[in-house]
Amino acid sequence: EIVMTQSPATLSVSPGERVTLSCRASQSVNTNLAWYHQKPGQAPRVLIYGASSRATGIPARFSGSGSGTEFTLTISSMQSEDFGVYYCQHYHDWPRVRFGQGTRLEI
Amino acid sequence: EVQVVESGGGLVKPGGSLRLSCVASGFTFNIYTMNWVRQAPGKGLEWVSSISSSGNYVYYADSVEGRFTISRDTAKKSLYLQMNSLRADDTAVYYCARDPGYYGSETYYHYFGMDVWGQGTTVTVSS
Numbered sequence: 001e002i003v004m005t006q007s008p009a010t011l012s013v014s015p016g017e018r019v020t021l022s023c024r025a026s027q028s029v030n031t032n033l034a035w036y037h038q039k040p041g042q043a044p045r046v047l048i049y050g051a052s053s054r055a056t057g058i059p060a061r062f063s064g065s066g067s068g069t070e071f072t073l074t075i076s077s078m079q080s081e082d083f084g085v086y087y088c089q090h091y092h093d094w095p096r097v098r099f100g101q102g103t104r105l106e107i
Numbered sequence: 108e109v110q111v112v113e114s115g116g117g118l119v120k121p122g123g124s125l126r127l128s129c130v131a132s133g134f135t136f137n138i139y140t141m142n143w144v145r146q147a148p149g150k151g152l153e154w155v156s157s158i159s160s161s162g163n164y165v166y167y168a169d170s171v172e173g174r175f176t177i178s179r180d181t182a183k184k185s186l187y188l189q190m191n192s193l194r195a196d197d198t199a200v201y202y203c204a205r206d207p208g209y210y211g212s213e214t215y216y217h218y219f220g221m222d223v224w225g226q227g228t229t230v231t232v233s234s
Binding site for chain 1: 140151
């Protein structure tokens with residue numbers, strides 16, 4: 001079982017700030033890594049797949065990088081609608097996917 | 108509009124059963140792998156189960172294997188999750204989610220994340 005660990009658990013940010021979130025896999029998942037954003041009371045929304053490909057309709061301020069066990073999601077300029085919880089998800093054992101515990105972005 | 112709508116949640120006693128439903132609209136339901144993902148109160152996301160587009164292949168998380176059964180009805184454009192022997196730790200919001208990926212070869216699956224999610228249905232297991 002590949003375990004995903006996200007850091008930090010919570011991050012206080014300001015609008016306009018550049019934000020970097022981390023996700024580590026307990027063993028290599030190559031680039032089989034996706035990122036999701038969930039706002040309070042809403043379903044998650046996929047942002048990134050293949051570690052670095054933006055999903056349809058996702059703004060260019062979101063970018064992903066990494067491979068193997070270390071991954072990063074970067075928001076180049078934080079917007080008000082970007083607050084909430086971010087989850088990484090590996091699909092190395094698709095369809096048995098596994099999510100990280102999440103990173104909460106707050107003001 | 109492409110959407111999925113879950114229903115069937117509620118309050119059930121430990122050991123009880125519940126059947127969740129998810130109705131799809133706005134897309135060709137029978138060509139997509141579908142999933143159930145749950146989220147316990149204040150917790151993160153947990154994949155529960157997947158079913159292939161044909162319905163021939165089903166997969167479960169270890170935490171629900173042997174207790175939950177996923178199924179689909181193409182004619183009704185519906186996904187189901189039969190949940191038996193429910194426990195307190197099954198309490199969660201249950202989401203239905205579409206997987207738009209496809210096989211590019213016999214062994215390589217192109218995955219794009221789960222791109223359509225419902226609003227969720229709440230299951231509470233308590234005496």
